[in-house]
Amino acid sequence: MEGQFTGADVFFVLLGAILVFAMHSGFAFLEVGTVRHKNQVNALVKILVDFAISTVVYFFFGFAIAYGTSFFVSASELSGAGSSGIFEAKGLTLVKFFFLTTFAAAIPAIISGGIAERMKFAPQCFATVALVGVLYPFFEGLMWGGNFGLQGWFESALGAPFHDFAGSIVVHGVGGWIALAAVMLLGARIGRYTKDGRPIGIPPSSVPWLALGSWLLCVGWFGFNVMTAQSLESISGLVAMNSLMAMVGGILSSLVIGRNDPGFIHNGALAGLVAVCAGSDIMHPIGSLFVGGVAGAIFIYAFNLAQNKLKIDDVLGVWPLHGLCGLWGGIAAGIFGSTALGGMGGVTFASQLVGSLMGVAYAFAGGYLVYGVLKATTGIRLSSDDERMGADLAIHKISANPDTDIMR
Structure with missing residues (x-):
């Protein structure tokens, strides 16, 4: 029976991995x-290549940094038979x-949308190596791996460990704020603003x-x-319900505030899902x-502010979507996750x-x-x-x- 339960957990987590891969x-x-x-x-190429690079560097370096587990053992050990x-x-x-x-x-998939249309390809690949191989897993290990006793400090000094069930901060916030730095270093696309700063x-x-x-992201x-939850025993329908309600909340508010704009509506669904990740297992x-x-x-408000006032040419609005909505989600878990x-x-x-x-x-x-290092060494922007x-x-x-190009 124990073997059957373990096999069921393997299938359950595998399905989750396939959904998130999708x-x-x-x-x-x-x-x-x-x-x-x-x-x-x-x-299209950036997302696929970044996934491949991420898998390799996370296998060799990132997972060990985050959780202290290396894969440099026999296949028998890896399978759990050693x-x-x-290994389970x-x-x-x-x-x-x-x-x-x-x-x-x-x-890197989040960052890709912010740096679109003017980033060199090779430097972005180098950035993925550094981000997924070291920068992200170090923070992941602090918050999810229990490294260096940081969560113990949160509990003793602030009353509870930092709670980020599915990554409003660990994944989305981190990706969105890295993207902001990259976009600022890149500068705006040619023709995005006039000489006197008016947006085009x-x-x-x-x-x-x-x-x-948007639909593919929502389903996955x-x-x-x-x-x-990573096991059938720990699965909770509350997480599914909260994800659903946050998604529709994002859709409806962006419908009204965005005045029927389809770009805002479809991103509004994602904004709600980003924000609910942290507290999806504990909120009503x-x-x-x-x-x-x-x-x-x-x-919507942050996208317009960044594009029109701050002159931050974040093409897909990944800083407002993942960075700011992720920040809101991390903080909101401490408000709406409370019993009060x-x-x-x-x-x-x-x-x-x-x-957060x-x-x-x-x-x-x-x-x-x-x-910044890549900009100073290899350069990060395409020629004009x-x-x-x-x-x-x-x-x-x-x-x-x-x-079609051939026929012209």
Whole structure:
């Protein structure tokens, strides 16, 4: 019976890993639909290559940094049939690695949308190595791996450990604030602003592709959140319900505030899901609905502020979506997770506030260091001629519709 239960857990976590892996196609098509036609191929290639690089560096370095487990042992040990006791039976540890790899690979996938249309390809690959191999897993280990006793400090000094069930801060906040640093170092796209600083609108290339990206992310997100439990015994329908309510809250608030804009509506769903990750296992569904609604509003107001006032040319708005909505989600878990507001408790506002701010500060500083070093050494931006030509032809030597190009 124990073997059957373990096998069921392997299948459960594997399904979660597959669902979150599928989310990466959502990242890709959300970017494809937002960028101009001349940069669509680059969007697709970046997401896939970043996933491959992330898997390799997380296997060799990142997982060991976060959880202290190395894969440099025999296949028998890896499968759980060995005598070390480090690896769980039937390869359960291995599918957990797969699942957590999809989380780690979300970091460059998030960043990709912010730096779109003017980032060199090779430096972004180098950045992925540094981010997924070292920067992200170090913070992951602090918050999820119990490293260096930080969670013990939160509990003793602030009343409870920092709670981030599915990564509002650890994944989304970190990715979004690294992206902000990268976007600031890159600068705005050619033609995005006039000489006197007035914004020039660049419309999305395909609303249907953008919408498909959002749908793929929304569907996969239920694997992202629910299957973070990592066992059938720990699974909770409350996580699914809270994810659903936060998603629809984000949709409805962005519908009203965004005045029917399809880009805001489809990103509003994602804003709600980003925000609910941290407290999805402890909040009441009504609280999750409110958290998602606020997240939808945060995304729209922050997107307009960044693009039009601050002149931050974040193409997909990944800093407002993942960075700020992730920050809101981390803090909101300390509010709506409390028993006073119908939550399950076990959290404090102080620990959530401090932990969330710590995460975004770490991510922004780390991102600025990684992309700053690359900018000073290899350079990170396409030449003006290549940027005007588009990353598809400049980098990949092919457009999104090569047969149409031949016929011209």
